[in-house]
Amino acid sequence: MRCASIPAVLVVAAAACGAPQPPAAVPSGEAAEAAINKEGPRYGLGRSADAARVAALDIDVGADGRGLPAGRGSVADGEKLYQAQCGNCHGAQGQGMAPVYPALIGREPREGFPFGTDPKLVRTVGNYWSHATTLVDYVRRAMPLTAPGSLTDDQVYAVSAYILAANEIIPKDAVLDSAGVMAIQMPAKDRFVPDDRRGGPEVK
Amino acid sequence: MTDLSRRDLLAGAAALVGGAVLAGLPESVEGQAAKAAAAPRPVAPPDPTKLQGGPTSAVGSRSPYVTPARTPTGETVGNSLTPLQELSGTITPSDVHFERHHAGVPSIDPLRHELVIHGLVERPMVFTMEDLQRLPPVTRTYFIECSGNGRASYRDPKPDLTPQKAGGLTGNTEWTGVTLAQLFREVGVKPEAEWFLAEGGDACVMTRSVPVAKGWEDALLVYGQNGEPLRPEQGYPLRLLLPGYEGNMSVKWLRRIELGTAPWMTRWETSKYTDPLPNGTARAWSFAMDAMSIITAPATPRKLSGKGWWPISGLAWSGRGKVTRVEVSTDGGKRWQDAELVAPVLSKAHTRFTHMWEWNGTEAVLLSRATDETGYVQPTRTALLEVRGKGTDFHFNHVRGWRVAPDGQISFYGET
Numbered sequence: 001m002r003c004a005s006i007p008a009v010l011v012v013a014a015a016a017c018g019a020p021q022p023p024a025a026v027p028s029g030e031a032a033e034a035a036i037n038k039e040g041p042r043y044g045l046g047r048s049a050d051a052a053r054v055a056a057l058d059i060d061v062g063a064d065g066r067g068l069p070a071g072r073g074s075v076a077d078g079e080k081l082y083q084a085q086c087g088n089c090h091g092a093q094g095q096g097m098a099p100v101y102p103a104l105i106g107r108e109p110r111e112g113f114p115f116g117t118d119p120k121l122v123r124t125v126g127n128y129w130s131h132a133t134t135l136v137d138y139v140r141r142a143m144p145l146t147a148p149g150s151l152t153d154d155q156v157y158a159v160s161a162y163i164l165a166a167n168e169i170i171p172k173d174a175v176l177d178s179a180g181v182m183a184i185q186m187p188a189k190d191r192f193v194p195d196d197r198r199g200g201p202e203v204k
Numbered sequence: 205m206t207d208l209s210r211r212d213l214l215a216g217a218a219a220l221v222g223g224a225v226l227a228g229l230p231e232s233v234e235g236q237a238a239k240a241a242a243a244p245r246p247v248a249p250p251d252p253t254k255l256q257g258g259p260t261s262a263v264g265s266r267s268p269y270v271t272p273a274r275t276p277t278g279e280t281v282g283n284s285l286t287p288l289q290e291l292s293g294t295i296t297p298s299d300v301h302f303e304r305h306h307a308g309v310p311s312i313d314p315l316r317h318e319l320v321i322h323g324l325v326e327r328p329m330v331f332t333m334e335d336l337q338r339l340p341p342v343t344r345t346y347f348i349e350c351s352g353n354g355r356a357s358y359r360d361p362k363p364d365l366t367p368q369k370a371g372g373l374t375g376n377t378e379w380t381g382v383t384l385a386q387l388f389r390e391v392g393v394k395p396e397a398e399w400f401l402a403e404g405g406d407a408c409v410m411t412r413s414v415p416v417a418k419g420w421e422d423a424l425l426v427y428g429q430n431g432e433p434l435r436p437e438q439g440y441p442l443r444l445l446l447p448g449y450e451g452n453m454s455v456k457w458l459r460r461i462e463l464g465t466a467p468w469m470t471r472w473e474t475s476k477y478t479d480p481l482p483n484g485t486a487r488a489w490s491f492a493m494d495a496m497s498i499i500t501a502p503a504t505p506r507k508l509s510g511k512g513w514w515p516i517s518g519l520a521w522s523g524r525g526k527v528t529r530v531e532v533s534t535d536g537g538k539r540w541q542d543a544e545l546v547a548p549v550l551s552k553a554h555t556r557f558t559h560m561w562e563w564n565g566t567e568a569v570l571l572s573r574a575t576d577e578t579g580y581v582q583p584t585r586t587a588l589l590e591v592r593g594k595g596t597d598f599h600f601n602h603v604r605g606w607r608v609a610p611d612g613q614i615s616f617y618g619e620t
Contacts, residue, residue: 034420037385045335046390049320049328057320057460060401060411063469100281102475115480116593119359123475128486131469138471142307142408149409192478195490199524199578203587 061137068136068178073158075165075174081155082162085144094166096122105166113191126167130192132184135160157181245269272300275368280308283350285372288500288519294546294554295345296375298430303437304350304373306472307407310457314433314441317405319387319425323463326392333441336425339382339390344424344447345553347521349374349493351450351477354600358585361604361618366505370604370616371498374521376554377438379445380428384419387461393419397463401470402444405459412453413467414446418491422447422552425458448523448552449491450598452477482593493523495582496601497530497557497574508612511565516543519554522576526550529575530557536569537584537603537620543572563608569617571605584620 061067083092086104090096094105106124115121115128125135140156142148151159161176169184170176197204246268249255266272272291274284286302303309314333322328353373357365366372397416404410414423424445427434434440439456446453452472467473467489479487497520502508516534520527526549531540543559557572574582585602592599607617 030421031417033422034385034417037383037420038389040385040389042389043339043386044390045338046329046331049322049330053330054320054322054328057403058322058462059409060403060462060468060470062464063466100279113480113484113486114595115486115597116482116484116595119595121595125475128475130474134469134471134474137411137468138408141411145307148307148407191485192474192488193481193485195487195492197490197492197494199492199494199576199580201579201581203580203583203591 059137059141061133061140063131063133065133065178065182068133068181069140069153069156070178071153071157072175072177072180073154073156073161074176075158075161075170075172077155078158078160078162078165081151081159085146085151086159089145094124094163104163107168107187113188124167125163126169126187128188130186130189132160132164132169132181132186135163136181272297274300274302275372276303281306283352283373285368286375288367288372288374288498289503289506291500292517292556294376294519294556295430296377296554298377298432298435298438301375301377301429301435301438302350302373304352304451305406305437306410309437310406311436312405312441312457317441317459319442319458319460321387321391321461321463323400323461324394324397324465325463326394327390329391331387331390333427336382336442337427339386341380341428342383342424343378343380343428345376345378345550346445346447347374347376347493347552347554348445348451348454349496349521349523351452351490351493351598352600354496354602354604355597357604357616357618358588358600358602359594361585361616363607363615364504365616365618367498367500367503370618371496373451374496374519374554376519376521378430379424379426381424381426381442381445384423384425384444385421387425388416388419393463396465398465399463399467401460401462401464401468402453402455402458403460403462404439404455405457410452410455410457410472411468411470412455412472413470414444414449414453416463418446418449446491448493448525450477450493453491477598479592479596479598481596482591490599491523493521494599494601495522495524495527495574495576495580496520497527497572497582497603499532499570499572499605502570502608502614503606504614504616506614508563508608508614510612511563513560513562516559516561516570516572518543518557518572520545520557520572520574521552521554522574522578522580523552524580525552525577527555527574528577530555531573531575532557532559532561533571533573533605534561534568536617537571540573565610567610568608569605570608571603571617571620573603585618586620 089101096103103122107126157176164170272287276284283304319331350373357370426445442458443456499518520530530543532543543557546556588602603620
């Protein structure tokens with residue numbers, strides 16, 4: 001099911017997705033501007049996008065799992081792939097190489113979520129990422145650095161499985177597929193809150 | 205032949221007395237000269253009216269005495285900062301506009317570049333660059349600021365920070381393009397669409413989710429930057445431009461827009477560009493850039509040559525509309541005076557402020573503080589630390605400035 005996290009409508013649905021609620025509607029002046037812009041001419045330029053063209057580009061994986069590819073991969077296969085293709089930048093232990101290549105593995109600190117107070121804490125997939133779908137999407141579209149987007153879908157699942165297992169989020173003998181990804185509850189999933197800054201005198 | 209005349213000019217002058225020919229230059233560039241001590245200063249003839257100057261040229265270049273430069277890191281995943289202290293007015297010259305790339309600058313042939321719009325639309329469509337440039341063009345001036353701007357001045361304010369290092373992840377540009385609202389009308393965005401995904405054509409295929417309301421309101425698809433096509437590092441041939449929102453969302457090298465009902469939770473709106481807070485949460489979708497200002501002169505690495513009148517000059521902006529007021533303090537924030545805002549003051553754009561200051565030769569601390577049309581006043585670092593914590597990672601718009609020592613030396617002052 002697609003999560004209907006629409007402003008001021010379905011707080012419950014948004015929470016069920018582990019997603020923070022999106023920002024409230026734009027202020028009235030800007031809403032007025034938007035309303036004017038909805039009325040206007042159409043010039044008919046451009047051409048129809050055929051389904052094949054869209055399908056070739058549409059590689060995104062949503063928070064609701066839409067777009068998760070078919071395929072599967074094991075933690076064991078993922079570890080081999082990781083050490084061969086990822087470890088050079090992200091480190092053999094997933095510790096990263098600051099400041100360019102982020103750490104991926106690490107659950108500390110296990111208590112609380114004290115990133116706001118301690119700038120030394122390293123944010124990883126295990127301690128900070130809110131959705132497992134984000135990991136699959138990014139590995140698939142952008143990794144590895146030297147050959148972006150080159151992994152097969154099975155390899156994407158395998159590498160994702162390894163990173164998740166190394167973060168103690170799935171078992172070390174797991175085989176990951178789309179259903180497995182959707183079953184994952186990320187440790188940081190409930191830590192995110194919507195932006196409450198709105199201008200005006202209060203500093204937030 | 206172009207080279208010849210310049211070589212002649214420089215060679216001819218080199219035979220002369222060297223430093224003496226520079227006597228006419230203001231002393232206030234002394235710091236700059238010291239910084240560039242490694243490279244010999246170009247030498248101009250003692251009297252330029254006594255020999256012919258250089259010929260016309262295909263593409264102009266700066267005076268050899270003017271060498272603004274970004275701060276490249278040498279990595280494809282990296283940034284370089286705008287040299288704010290070298291600039292005047294409000295427009296950022298295109299070749300020194302800050303950069304932030306997450307997978308380098310791609311090479312894109314504009315004849316092959318197309319924008320696909322699909323998802324919750326009546327008519328999924330493909331647009332060539334020519335199609336986009338045949339739609340009604342608009343030209344508007346907006347800043348783009350990376351939400352990581354000012355991190356060093358917030359976490360670790362050190363005396364050697366310059367305006368560039370303390371706030372140089374911002375730039376202000378006259379953009380030309382087409383409104384996203386026009387494209388939304390072309391494809392017929394369905395009423396149930398609440399969010400869209402913008403995707404870039406770089407090697408990380410950058411994606412961000414944006415509220416559809418912003419698209420209808422003031423978002424642009426831009427292909428022009430300060431009177432010419434976009435620079436490659438600013439997204440050539442096409443970028444999204446979301447006025448007032450954190451820079452990462454103005455996706456460069458834009459190739460696809462998908463309309464949907466919910467945010468996608470991409471890497472760039474979850475693991476990055478979220479703001480950890482002291483209460484054990486992290487703020488997501490913190491799009492708008494709050495009001496900010498920075499004095500760009502006098503500032504490190506310059507030195508004041510003597511007491512007397514000096515203009516305090518800087519930039520102020522807000523992602524929520526127009527800057528309505530900039531105050532300046534010369535005593536570290538005890539007393540504030542209104543600076544002059546240089547017209548025109550544009551919404552979601554850099555505004556230049558100036559204030560004439562008579563320096564009496566004693567230690568001074570120069571600060572600036574912006575107010576925007578929502579009534580928001582730029583906070584001190586202390587105030588921001590209290591609500592955000594030292595570990596927060598984006599949106600560092602605190603008051604900062606410069607300490608002027610009795611000998612005219614200037615250093616960064618961040619403990620506001």
